[in-house]
Amino acid sequence: MSVISRRLLLLALIWTFLLMSLGAYVRLQDAGLGCPDWPGCYGHFSVPDEPHEISHAERHFGMSVDVGKGWKEMIHRYAASGLGVLMIGLSFSLWRDRRHAGLNPWLALLPLLVIVLQGAFGMWTVTLKLMPAVVTGHLVGGMTLLMTLLVIFARNAERWYLGRDLNWLWRLSVLAVAGQIILGGWVSSNYAGLACDGFPQCLDSWQLPAGLGAALRPDRALGLAADGSALNLTHLAAIHYLHRLGALLVLVLVLSLVWQLWRLLPRYAAALGFLLLLQIALGIANVWLGLPLFLALAHHSGAAALLGVLVYGWVRAAPIATAELNKPAVRSLVVAQQATVSLLDSQP
Structure with a gap:
């Protein structure tokens, strides 16, 4: 280029x-x-x-x-x-x-x-x-x-030759974060950010909001109920709660990826883990503090940063099958990559 x-x-x-x-x-x-x-x-x-x-x-x-x-x-x-x-x-x-x-x-x-x-x-x-x-x-x-x-x-x-094929976990993590961003946009566009006024409970209950099934209907994307009226609080709470469930899935998948990458790419894994935990903390703080402007903006920008770091790493990582590792040329690339990572990690 x-x-x-x-x-x-x-x-x-x-x-x-x-x-x-x-x-x-x-x-x-x-x-x-x-x-x-x-x-x-x-x-x-x-x-x-x-x-x-x-x-x-x-x-x-x-x-x-x-x-x-x-x-x-x-x-x-x-x-x-x-x-x-x-x-x-x-x-x-x-x-x-x-x-x-x-x-x-x-x-x-x-x-x-x-x-x-x-x-x-x-x-x-x-x-x-x-x-x-x-x-x-x-x-x-x-x-x-x-x-x-x-x-x-x-x-x-330059590609990252990790010596392990983590493509499936990386792909799931990217898809989960992308889906969570779509859910976040759905929450924001329906003004449902404060529909659940507590955390971890929603509307003073541990149960799923009664409107969860109804909120999944395609016509809810228009911001209207089936009869053309505006969505009520139950629908909005369901949309919000679905976003929380998505956050739980993202937490599990991305933390698993961070765990797998910790010894292979420690600095990248640390950055990814930090962005993940920061994003979760910002989401909780927005609910507890009533959606202040600077926290809502940080949550939006944090989502873009988290997805961006995931996509960047996914593209750079070169999945290597077990059979390929037996080839001397591939094995030397992996050894050189890991040596470089160890050297960088040892520097202050």
Whole structure:
């Protein structure tokens, strides 16, 4: 990969991560509809702030103009547009370097395709008035873009020859964390973060909320009950509780992976374990402290970081079958890798 492609890729990774955090901030500030139209704001390419502009916008859209929320939403759109321009340049550079970098042509173009789809979800988020399924899809799109960039970055790094095939456990861990992020988006888009007002109990009970089965129905993704009414507290508590069950599964799987990697890649395993325990602690603290803004943002960013570290390691790790270990060339690679890890681990 050329120096230009690598620098553009690093910039895109940082920009995407920060943009996702900014999007979470906009949602948590209830500013997702700070501009009720798209791509402008009350018919302008910036938030109207002159008295006659505000008066005209209120008459035309039939609602009061909140300038503060409008600017939060528009700053997010400006940043997203800038990322779109960056993705055009990155995809062009990756396409040009695809053979030298060993990239699949589709992988070189995938970031651009994902950002286009993400832009569509951004539009639908506004035009469909924050429909939970669309808001969750917007979150998934952002995570997909970030993971795509990480995969490209990891594929151009030196492989890890571990001497053990942990691909199955790594894959399960990635899928579990990705599923948990989707559940977290579902909780957030339905404003169910405080539906269970205690931990570990939910609604002063150890039992599963009665609305768990009903909350799994496909029409719940629209944020409505079967009769078209809004979801009640029982449904929201069920959605929240499902997220807690997912966290338990993630804890078991990722801790198992950390245990298996502790002697093979101690620094990576320590970082992964730290992010996992921090994310669990942030989730509990959000419930106990009433979902303060900085903790909710940290929980969102921590989820992206945890999934990112998992995906990065999964791509870099080279699974080796037992039969392959008997080959001298492969065995020497494993020995050299482990010697390097031991040397780095012994340094202060």
